[in-house]
Amino acid sequence: MTMEFLTEPFMQRALLAAVLxxxxxxxxxxxxxxxxxxxxGDGIGHxxxxxxxxxxLMSANPVWMATLVTVLGAVAMELIRMYGKTRGDIALALLFYGGMAGGVMLINLSPTGSNANLVSYLFGSLSTVSDEDITAISLxxxxxxxxxxxxxxxxxxxSQDEEFARVTGLPVRTLNLLVAITAAVTVTVAMRVVGLLLVxxxxxxxxxxxxxLTRSFRATFVLAVLxxxxxxxxxxxxxxxxxVPPGATIVLLAIAVFIALTALAAPLARRRARAAETAPAAECAADGTARADDVRV
Structure with missing residues (x-):
């Protein structure tokens, strides 16, 4: 396999988008x-x-327009989660399915829309990533x-304990909304490569x-990004x-990695258990303290 793909402009854009x-x-x-x-993320993708x-329909950049709509949708989802009570799940279902149905209808009504455009946004497409898309995705x-x-x-x-976070003085509602908005932004970042249905x-x-494989938040964060x-x-x-379709290929590779690491984790867990049994109590306590400090990152 040669590196000829690096000379193709559309692949350069696709690889940059893939990294992001x-x-x-x-x-x-x-x-x-x-x-x-x-x-x-699945609901926001809808x-x-x-x-x-x-x-x-408006001849605007779909990435920026999707960002605006998904941010509004994510805020609505979070507000429903906070205040929806017993009817919250129905409201969310209406939001999800209405978003998907509305999008399909608008694309078919627009003069530049087509089934090919729809499929590329649903499942990702490398050749359709433009320079304008790269600018939007990067920002x-x-x-x-x-x-x-x-x-x-x-x-x-x-994420661990909202009540405790509220007691410590953190603006929980604001942070919850920020998580929802960031998730919405991430969906629009990923839709050109992975597709809205697989993001x-x-x-x-x-x-x-x-x-x-990991036992701390910091290690999990770093390994997940890698x-x-x-x-x-x-x-x-x-x-x-x-x-082959990029979105499906990427997701299947991620699942393969999950299966491989799951198989690797079982013997590692047994080895750690044996090591914990033989280690002095003082060392176990010190190790536990260190890991707890790591989790609080």
């Missing part, structure tokens, strides 16, 4: 997993279809990384894979040579 997606999706996904909102449709990815890394202590706190998998599977970047790059290159 591989970093941002797990970086946001780790907080969604901690909050037991693993499928939130809402994003309306933004894509509006972009085609949105920078925002997502700044939030997830710069506010990692606060976001980890509300949620890239936000969740690398995190789940990393958790098989896995996400690795599978998006590998999937993008595979798509170039094999002419």
């Amino acid at each position: 997606v591989g970093i941002t999706a797990p970086a946001v996904g780790i907080y969604l997993v901690q909050r037991r909102q693993a499928l939130m 809402v994003a279809m309306t933004g894509v449709g509006l972009g085609f 949105l990815a920078a925002f997502a990384v700044l939030v997830t890394v710069g506010l990692r202590r606060q976001l980890f706190a509300i 949620s998998a890239l936000m969740v599977v690398p995190v789940a894979a990393a958790q098989q 896995i996400g970047t690795g599978v998006t790059l590998a999937g993008t290159i595979t798509t170039y040579y094999q002419d």
Whole structure:
């Protein structure tokens, strides 16, 4: 296999987008997993279809239009979660399915829309990533990384225990809304490469894979980002040579990594258990303290 793909302008754009997606999706996904909102990205992806449709209908950049719509949708989702009570699940279902149906209708009504355009946004497409898309993706990815890394202590706190975080004086509602907005931004970052229907998998599977080997939040965060970047790059290159859908390829590679790390984790867990049994009590206590400090990152 040669490196000829690096000379193709569309592949240069696709690889850059893949790196940005591989970093941002797990970086946001780790907080969604901690909050037991693993499928939130899937719901936002449905809402994003309306933004894509509006972009085609108004002859605007679909990425920016999808960002606007998904941010509004994510805020609505978070408000429903906070105040929805017993009817919250119905309201969310209406939001998700209405977003998808509205997007499909708008794309078909727009003069520039087509089934090919729809499929590329649903499942990703390398050849359709433009220079304008790269600019939008880069700016949105920078925002997502700044939030997830710069506010990692606060976001980890509300993800673990909202009540405790509220008692300590953290603005829980504001931070919850920020997580939702960042998740919305991440969906629009990833949709050109992975596709709206598969973006949620890239936000969740690398995190789940990393958790098989790591025991601290910091280590899980770093490994999940490495896995996400690795599978998006590998999937993008595979798509170039094999002419397969990029989103499906990337997700299947992420699942393969999860299975491999799960198989590797079992003997490692047994080895750690034996080591803990034979280690002096003082060493075990010190080790536990060190890991707890690491978790509070």
